[in-house]
Structure formats: structure tokens, C-alpha cells
Amino acid sequence: MSCDFGLNFSNHKAEETAYLGLGSNEGDRVANIREAIRRLENGGSCRVIDCSSVYETKPVGIIEQPDFLNAVVRVTTSLTPLALLDYCQAIEHSMGRVRTMRWGPRVIDIDILLYGRESLCTERLVIPHPEMLKRAFVLVPLSEIAPSIELTPGITATEAAERLDRAGVRYFGRLD
Numbered sequence: 001m002s003c004d005f006g007l008n009f010s011n012h013k014a015e016e017t018a019y020l021g022l023g024s025n026e027g028d029r030v031a032n033i034r035e036a037i038r039r040l041e042n043g044g045s046c047r048v049i050d051c052s053s054v055y056e057t058k059p060v061g062i063i064e065q066p067d068f069l070n071a072v073v074r075v076t077t078s079l080t081p082l083a084l085l086d087y088c089q090a091i092e093h094s095m096g097r098v099r100t101m102r103w104g105p106r107v108i109d110i111d112i113l114l115y116g117r118e119s120l121c122t123e124r125l126v127i128p129h130p131e132m133l134k135r136a137f138v139l140v141p142l143s144e145i146a147p148s149i150e151l152t153p154g155i156t157a158t159e160a161a162e163r164l165d166r167a168g169v170r171y172f173g174r175l176d
């Protein structure tokens with residue numbers, strides 16, 4: 001017997017905590033990070049609970065592009081992982097991101113790093129973010145707001161960050 005009071009839309013579920021990685025290396029990078037956070041909040045689908053410092057980071061993947069600003073936010077959301085991805089991509093699009101070169105410069109990038117304790121592997125979305133453990137530009141800000149979170153069995157964000165070469169990541173500042 002199921003009870004349905006019309007509250008469980010297919011793209012909504014019980015509230016979860018998710019971590020999102022933000023990156024920008026085009027235009028006014030600080031304004032872009034700020035605006036992405038504002039849009040995450042104002043869309044009504046997410047609450048931004050905490051925000052890391054902003055780090056200026058050397059580009060990886062394609063190294064011949066401007067330095068990035070990166071940050072990580074903790075959000076709570078009732079969106080499913082795929083609905084959250086749609087929401088993040090809609091914000092990227094609304095801020096003028098054009099998908100030209102893979103791994104190339106972008107106004108704003110919003111990646112889902114973690115979604116509760118869930119793992120998910122679909123064509124569009126893999127959670128936890130598969131490359132996260134290798135990327136200091138993700139783990140340094142993540143470990144600031146979630147130092148003890150377990151990324152792989154027995155390994156916290158702080159420990160994972162300390163294992164990486166962090167030379168390309170330097171503190172830039174705080175938002176607000």
C-alpha cells in the first residue's frame with residue numbers, strides 16, 4: 001500500500017546534502033562565481049549552506065588557458081541528481097557558457113562532486129565525481145568546508161588533498 005499525497009514529483013525526493021564545484025576562467029571570474037551561487041539560491045531548488053574560500057588555480061587538462069578561480073559549495077536540495085545536473089547546466093547556459101572546446105575556457109562550470117552518500121553512474125552523470133580525487137583545485141576547497149568527509153573508505157577530503165601536488169592552487173580570497 002502506498003500513500004501519495006502528491007508531494008513526490010518524479011524529480012524531487014527527500015532533501016540531501018550535495019557538494020558542487022565551481023570554476024571560472026573567463027570574464028570577471030569573481031563576479032561569475034558569485035553570480036552562480038546567487039542563481040543556485042534564487043532558483044528555489046537549492047539552499048547554499050556553506051561556501052569555501054576562492055582559490056586561483058593553474059589550469060589542468062589544457063594548460064594553455066587563463067588561470068581559474070575555483071570554489072566548492074555545500075547545498076541542500078530535494079532535486080534528484082539528474083534534476084540537479086539539469087539545474088546546474090541551465091545556470092551555466094544562462095550565464096553565457098558556450099560549449100566549444102572540451103576542457104577549454106569557460107565563464108562558469110558547475111560540477112556535482114558528491115550527492116549524499118549516493119553513487120550513480122549514468123551516461124550523463126557519475127557521482128562521486130570520478131576525477132575529484134586527482135584534482136587539487138577541487139579537494140583543497142572541498143577539504144576546507146568538509147574536512148572529515150569520507151571520499152573513499154578510510155580517506156577523508158583532507159587526507160586526499162594532502163596527497164596531491166597543491167603547487168597550482170593558491171588562496172585567492174573570501175566571497176562577501
Ligand code: X6L
Pocket residue numbers: 022023024057058059060061062068070102103104109137
Ligand atoms: C591528462 C588529461 C591530465 C586530461 C589531465 C584534467 C582534463 C582536468 C580535464 C586531464 C584533465 C580536466 C578546470 C581546470 C578544467 C578547473 C582548473 C578538467 C576539465 N577545469 N583547471 N581544467 N580548474 N585549475 O576548474 O577539470 S577542464
Ligand code: MG
Pocket residue numbers: 023109111
Ligand atoms: Mg569541471
Ligand code: MG
Pocket residue numbers: 109110111
Ligand atoms: Mg562541468
